[in-house]
Amino acid sequence: MRVRILLATLLWVTLGIGGVWYSATRLFAKHVEQSYHEELEVHIKELAALVRVGPGGNLGMDRPLSDPRYLVPLSGFYWQVSLDGRETMRSASMTRGSLDESVAHDSSIHHHVESGPTGPAITYGLIRRVPGVGDVHYVIATDERLLDETIARFERELVVWLAALAAALVATGIVLVTFGLHPLDKLTAATARLRSGAATRLEGDYPTEIAPLVADLNAFIDHNRTTVERARVEAGNLAHALRTPLAVITDEAERLSQDTRTADAAGVLLTQSQIMVQQIEFRLARARSAASARGPGTTSRVCEALPPLLSAMRRLHPDKTFDTSIPDGLDTTVPIDAVDLSELLAILLDNAGKWSREAVTVGLARTDGTLQIRVLDDGPGLTAKQVTEAFKIGTRLDPAMPGSGLGLAIAQDIAAAYGLTVDLGARADGKPGLEALVTIPGRPPADG
Ligand SMILES: Nc1ncnc2c1ncn2[C@@H]1O[C@H](COP(=O)(O)OP(=O)(O)OP(=O)(O)O)[C@@H](O)[C@H]1O
Ligand SMILES: [Mg+2]
Structure with missing residues (x-):
């Protein structure tokens, strides 16, 4: 323009x-x-x-x-x-x-x-x-x-004056464009802040020509946020309401399984109930988090989320060590709600803690505005086929280890909500164990 x-x-x-x-x-x-x-x-x-x-x-x-x-x-x-x-x-x-x-x-x-x-x-x-x-x-x-x-003298003088006039006109044009389009620049900056999560609405005063547009956009953002919030609460309520009847059904099925005549049917009931419980727990976990309620303008910092998580993990897995190295001056701001970020990291850290032999390491790096979080353990690792399985709801590849098989499914769901990727695979350093890599795109917000 x-x-x-x-x-x-x-x-x-x-x-x-x-x-x-x-x-x-x-x-x-x-x-x-x-x-x-x-x-x-x-x-x-x-x-x-x-x-x-x-x-x-x-x-x-x-x-x-x-x-x-x-x-x-x-x-x-x-x-x-x-x-x-x-x-x-x-x-x-x-x-x-x-x-x-x-x-x-x-x-x-x-x-x-x-x-x-x-x-x-x-x-x-x-x-x-x-x-x-x-x-x-x-x-x-x-x-x-x-x-x-x-005539030549006149032309020379005229050229000087006309050149001065042209320069003045062009300068005026530049000034007009700069001042005239300033509100649009402001709007662009406000949108960038909104996208990056530094703001939750379009901020600033705008001239009457674009103020209605900004007001409409803000109204839309607010409406969207309340709608999603309401849907989230509803989903939570529904899942919660189903829990008790399911518990009654499971109890009844267990009672019926004692009787040889109804044992087969009870078995089917129990398996199906188990699947329903898993689904409900999964949805409830998701509804509790803010992932689905995420509006524009949420950010958190990995370096702030990690320390409490690590100390919790040390208590949960007292025989394992948890270490992290955050490069000095690294901007770890990510466009993710703090609760979701903590949940995602907790799932990966908990898995690493459960299956590692002794050490879990967390590494952070930023390339081209993309933040990478690596959770490394020295456990048995997973094959490519097992990785695909592991992300499904209820999958537990190691029955000896307690768990509900929901962790990675929830992690995947959070990742999908924010446009991140969670990859499991062999460790990049060639050592035995599993590497969980979270890649978070998006440049850090301008104000850090
Ligand atoms: N770091 C790891 N090393 C080896 N196997 C793993 C690792 N992380 C996950 N897995 C395998 O993937 C399966 C699924 O993991 P997930 O976190 O979804 O469930 P869980 O840990 O069994 O249960 P939950 O996390 O819900 O308590 C695990 O049961 C395990 O077999
Ligand atoms: Mg787990």
Whole structure:
């Protein structure tokens, strides 16, 4: 938009200034030429009036022409009077050369550009017949360069002024664009803050033209947040409400399984109930967290979430060590709700604690704005096939270890809600064990 407006301004200024330059120079040249010609006509009439032709054909003058430039040698202003080639009189300025007396051939004034004593000259001539003596040729000439110089001087000055005017216009255009589009810049920045999680609404005051848009957007964001919040509470309530009837069904099925006649049917009931319990626990865990309620504008810091988690893990798995290394100055801000971040990390840390032999390490790194969290353990690890299985609800690959098989499914769900990835695989350093890699895209917010 900015570039378009500036280009349009530039084009307009160029056209306008070009037009002014063209018409001004044309007008001025025309005007100067006209006044030159008028002046020369006056001069030649004055000359014709001043020169006296004696009866013997001798030429004389009562006084010089009123314009003093005809007296200065080679000034560019010349006159010449001749009597049929016999007698010739010249202006004092014409210290060399002569003017072509054939410019005129009758009593009206004619003009041409001829070569004069000092270059091409605008030459005026007229002829008067003196009875008994012959034709007197009056010629007056002015160097053409004087006219050209005047026009050139004007053009030079005009160019300077027009250039200054163009610069002023373009500067005004830039200032207008900068000031005029400032609210849009502000809106862009506010949107960026919203996306990055630094703000929960579009902040700032806006001019009346875009204020309604901003208000609508904010209303939409608020409405969205309350809708999601309500849905989240409803889902939690529903899951919670199903728990008790399910517990009654499970109890009843267990009672029926004692009887050999109903044992098979009871077994089916128990398995299905178990699946339902897992589903409910999973949904409840998700509804409790803010993942699904996440609006724009949530952030947390991994470096703040980790310490309490690690100390909890040390208590939960007292025979394992938990270590972390956070590079100095690393921005660990991520666009994830703090509760969800803690839950995600707790799932991975708990698994690592459960299956490691002795050590769990957490590493953080940022590349191109993407934050990577690595949870490494020195346990048995998982094959690629087992990894796919492990993410499913209720999968427990190691029956010897207590658990509900929901952890990784929840982790996957949180990751999907935030557009993150959770990958399990062999450790990058080649040591035995499992590496859980969480990749969190999104640049850190501008204000950290
Ligand atoms: N770090 C690990 N090393 C080896 N196996 C693992 C590791 N993490 C997960 N697994 C395997 O993946 C399965 C699924 O993990 P998940 O966290 O979903 O469930 P869980 O830990 O068994 O139960 P819950 O986390 O719900 O208490 C685990 O039962 C385990 O067999
Ligand atoms: Mg687990």
